[in-house]
Amino acid sequence: MLELYGATLRSRLLLGTARYSSPAVLKEAVAAARTEVVTVSLRREAAAERAGQGFWSLIRELGVRVLPNTAGCHSVKEAVTTAHMAREVFATPWVKLEVIGEDDTLQPDVFGLAEAARILCGEGFEVFPYTTEDLVVAERLLTAGCRVLMPWGAPIGSGRGLNNLFGLGALRAHFPHVPLIIDAGLGVPSHAAHAMELGFDAVLVNTAVAQAGDPVAMAAAFAQAVEAGYAARAAGPIEPKDFGTPSTPVIGQAFLG
Amino acid sequence: MKILVNGAWHDTEAVKLAVALGELGYGDQVVATAVNGEFVGAEARAHTTLAEGDRVEVLAPMQGG
Numbered sequence: 001m002l003e004l005y006g007a008t009l010r011s012r013l014l015l016g017t018a019r020y021s022s023p024a025v026l027k028e029a030v031a032a033a034r035t036e037v038v039t040v041s042l043r044r045e046a047a048a049e050r051a052g053q054g055f056w057s058l059i060r061e062l063g064v065r066v067l068p069n070t071a072g073c074h075s076v077k078e079a080v081t082t083a084h085m086a087r088e089v090f091a092t093p094w095v096k097l098e099v100i101g102e103d104d105t106l107q108p109d110v111f112g113l114a115e116a117a118r119i120l121c122g123e124g125f126e127v128f129p130y131t132t133e134d135l136v137v138a139e140r141l142l143t144a145g146c147r148v149l150m151p152w153g154a155p156i157g158s159g160r161g162l163n164n165l166f167g168l169g170a171l172r173a174h175f176p177h178v179p180l181i182i183d184a185g186l187g188v189p190s191h192a193a194h195a196m197e198l199g200f201d202a203v204l205v206n207t208a209v210a211q212a213g214d215p216v217a218m219a220a221a222f223a224q225a226v227e228a229g230y231a232a233r234a235a236g237p238i239e240p241k242d243f244g245t246p247s248t249p250v251i252g253q254a255f256l257g
Numbered sequence: 258m259k260i261l262v263n264g265a266w267h268d269t270e271a272v273k274l275a276v277a278l279g280e281l282g283y284g285d286q287v288v289a290t291a292v293n294g295e296f297v298g299a300e301a302r303a304h305t306t307l308a309e310g311d312r313v314e315v316l317a318p319m320q321g322g
Contacts, residue, residue, distance in 0.1 A: 016322030026320075041321025042289060044263040044314065047282030052317025056287055059318065069321045077294065084296035085289030085316055156322065206322035 002202055004037075004148055004179055005094065005126040007065065011036045012196070013226045014067065014181065015219065016206025023058050025215050030062050033219035037065045039096055039204065041072075042086055056089075067128060069096040070116075074109070079116045083125060095120065096150065096183075098130045106156040106184075110137040114144055121145025130183050133167035135174055142178065149178055150204065153195065154185025157207040161191035165198075172199045189218075189225030196229025197237060258309040275302035278315065289316045 002009040015035040020026040030038060040059060045052045059066060068086035073079040076099065083095045099116055101109025108130055114137065117127050121144050129141050133151045141149060151171055154160035162168055163185065172180060181202040182195040192203045205222055212218035259266050262281060271277035274297060278284065290297045291314040297305050307313070 016320075018320040018322045020320070039321050041319050042316040043319035045283070045286065045288055045317030046263070047286070047315075050286065052288070052319055053286055055320060056318035071321055081291055081294060081296050084298075085291060088296075088298055089287055089289045089316070089318060 002179065004128075009036045009065075009202075011223075011226075012202040012230055013192070013223050014039065014202060014204040015209065016204065017055075017059070018206055019210035020215060023055070026210075027058065027062065028216045029209055029219040030064065032216045033209070033223050035064060035219075035223075037067050038062070039067045039069050039206070040090065041069050042082060042089060065094070066090050066092060067094050067096050068092065069130075070098045072100065073098060074100050076112045076116045076119070079112070080119050083116075083120050087125065093124060093126045094128065095125050096128045096130060108132060108152070110134060113137070114140040117141050117146055118144040128181070133164055133171045135171060138171060138175060138178075142175070147178070148181065149175070150181045150183035152184040153182045153191065156184040158185050159187025159208055160185050161187055162194055162198075168195075168200075169198060189221045192222050193225040193229035193232070196226055197232050199233055202226075258307070260307055261310070261312045263313070263315055269307070272306055273303060274305040274307055274313070277307060277313070278302065281315075283315055287317065290314065291316075 002012050011034050013033050013035050014037045015033050016039045017026055068090045070079040070082040073082055079099045097116055099109045099112040101107055113129055117129050120127050127146045128148050128150050129146050130150050131137055138149055154163045179201045181204055182200050183204045186192055186205050187208050195203050209215050209219045269277050271280055293312050
């Protein structure tokens with residue numbers, strides 16, 4: 001079981017709710033992923049359109065936990081204010097804290113992130129910081145009060161998988177007891193399985209599912225990959241070697257030359 | 258007076274934020290509000306006074322990653 005800020009979850013796949021072709025497809029994808037946590041955001045609402053009201057009704061029908069994000073925020077103040085607004089609307093202390101520092105890669109501004117995390121943790125928020133694999137930043141975030149970290153695999157929406165295996169492995173090794181969720185950049189289920197095999201606790205996927213040819217089937221595929229990767233990690237994978245080793249016994253082999 | 262609501266100018270005679278939101282059609286909606294970049298909680302809207310040129314943000318739940 002996965003424990004995040006005291007919440008016990010069976011599923012280790014978190015799902016984003018953006019970029020689906022329709023609300024119906026989103027709903028089916030959430031079911032197929034067997035996810036228990038979905039990410040949501042806040043955006044400007046035109047009074048006459050009531051788009052947000054319809055979306056919020058749909059999410060409540062799903063019966064899953066929501067993890068509001070601060071997507072698009074570029075400053076500490078924007079992120080903190082957005083978090084306050086999200087806490088009221090979604091009635092949860094959880095916040096996926098994003099402070100974007102660079103627009104081409106959507107790389108987090110880790111300095112602003114640490115400062116915003118310090119403020120929000122001090123105010124009772126349960127912060128899920130979207131960060132890099134940097135060990136020093138991770139330590140700062142934990143010192144600020146974060147009890148979960150969300151390192152990126154690759155830039156948001158890029159589908160490139162795990163860009164820095166060494167760095168991610170080091171992060172896992174340095175913080176063996178902190179829940180670590182790979183947050184961004186996964187493209188295919190094998191990326192998710194790999195993350196789980198490396199010992200990460202969960203993955204969060206959005207674009208790779210929502211923009212797939214068949215999002216519902218892809219959601220199911222990610223769910224299977226996460227389960228397989230987690231089971232494989234628990235089963236104790238062998239260490240890679242530099243040379244071939246026969247798997248079939250050599251003793252007793254016939255001499256037929 | 259004119260206030261800027263979600264980036265568009267509106268004329269209003271409402272002095273309080275809650276009244277302005279009602280006039281704009283948000284009365285029964287689940288929204289979060291900020292004035293001039295500062296969060297204003299739902300319970301504070303009734304006694305939050307607006308001034309000429311104030312920037313009001315009205316945000317609602319939306320899809321997110």
